[in-house]
Amino acid sequence: MYDLIVIGAGPAGLTAAYELSNSNKKVIILEKKSQVGGLAETKVFGNYRYDIGPHRFFTKNKEVYELFLKMLGEDAVEVNRKTRILFKNSYFDYPLTPINALFGLGIGESIVIGFSYIFARIKSYLKISKINNFEDWVVDRFGKKLFNNFFKNYTEKVWGIDCKDIGSDWAAQRIKGLSLSTAIKFALFPNSKKRPKTLVDKFYYPRLGAGMLWEKFEDYIEKQGIKVAKNKKVTGVINNGDSFKVTIEDNLGNQTSIDTKNIFFSNPLLEFIDIYDAEIPESVINSAESLNYRNHISVHVTIDKKLFDDNWIYIHSPNLDMARIADFTNFSDDMSEEGKYPLTLEYFCFEEDEIWNQDNSDIIDFALKELKNIFDEEFNVIHSEVSRNAKAYPVIKTGYQEHIDVIKNWLASLHNITAIGRSGMFKYNNQDHAMATGLYAARTLLGHGNFDPWEVNVDGEYHEELSNN
Ligand SMILES: Cc1cc2nc3c(=O)[nH]c(=O)nc-3n(C[C@H](O)[C@H](O)[C@H](O)COP(=O)(O)OP(=O)(O)OC[C@H]3O[C@@H](n4cnc5c(N)ncnc54)[C@H](O)[C@@H]3O)c2cc1C
Known part of the structure; x- marks a missing residue:
């Protein structure tokens, strides 16, 4: 029997485990993918490294900031931010x-x-x-x-x-x-x-991409004896009263289950409701059905020409579907080899949209057409790949907060289950916020006080810290 199962090895889950790593709690992280970092992962293809979208680390939470710098050590690269908007063929x-x-x-x-x-x-x-x-x-x-x-x-x-x-x-x-x-x-x-x-206009960035930070967290907590079990998708949570049975499917389709006294979940909130195997009030189901996520597609292409020196460019032009483009050599030289430029071109869509259901090769062709439309330059494509990130953005449609409140109140009535992080709490927030929610959830479990992750604000600060300033 575990003291805690953490669902998801993104920033929230890994930071929670970090905080518990010096305790006597028996903890395991279950991650469905083959690598850690969640939405802040870095994809590596040969010598080319790409974030799924550019990640700038910024926080007002001193403790979170110090943890970020401590974990990265000499691998924190200082970047001068340069970002522009493309609109009507002009840059702003x-x-x-x-x-x-x-x-x-x-x-x-x-x-x-x-x-x-x-x-x-x-x-x-x-x-x-x-x-x-x-x-x-x-x-x-x-x-x-x-x-x-x-x-x-x-x-x-x-x-x-x-x-x-x-x-x-x-x-x-x-x-x-x-x-x-x-x-x-x-x-x-x-x-x-x-x-x-x-x-x-200045920020620190991990030398080998945003995901490097999370790989360092993984190394650290594994050395402290907490297992980060990858390729383990949580498919069910059965509430047995004083404990939970968590069912898991690995990447070969094998099913197992493990028991735990507590759960922190950072997988998408609506997905958690789906896999929670117990009676759920109708009001919660109705609220869950009123909420939605936006999917995100990253088209990663490495080319042999430098097209821009911005970290990223926002594409406001209405005639282009692309939303943003980043060149990772403008973050850190170590993201690629000399003379090769790994770019991520971003698209947003709903699950039912045409682009989400297209083959990768069609998506790449379309993205390259848009890229050439923007820059009108000759270049060779050295590498291309697509990452699909389902449920990446919780849609903050007017009125969504009332539905979240219904779900939040229900969650509060379930003992020993805590939502953490961006998708888990349906909050459109950054890494620092996710980290803070993990830290505070862990502290509550350790008996250091009653810290409610829902009280972490958008800047990653806990509400009581704010009142001290
Ligand atoms: C395009 C883009 C750009 C961004 N830019 C920035 C930025 O500039 N600065 C910044 O600080 N933040 C940025 N963010 C936000 C940042 O990535 C998130 O805030 C952060 O990753 C949230 O961490 P998390 O742990 O809460 O969730 P996630 O990163 O979503 O991690 C959740 C983890 O749970 C796993 N999981 C899901 N379901 C299951 C399951 N059933 N079983 C097991 N595991 C499961 C997932 O695979 C994932 O690894 C950006 C996000 C995106 C998408």
């Missing part, structure tokens, strides 16, 4: 600089942008603007014209729904602190403190 700095945003589109368009901004600010000042969704929130701060140019297309590519159907709380979380006036302030005074996180 990201974060937007006012001069670039206003004049990049020509003087006529700039005047419209200026007026629409002033109009929005007056409405906001007079308190006559209504903020019911993502679009309202952005228009209120930036004006309708900037919203249409620099927010609408990309956001709708990522989420697959109208910006009016996305909750305003998401905008408040993700682009909080950013307004046209703060963008101007930070463009003029780049060293000012209290820089909003969208504007941070």
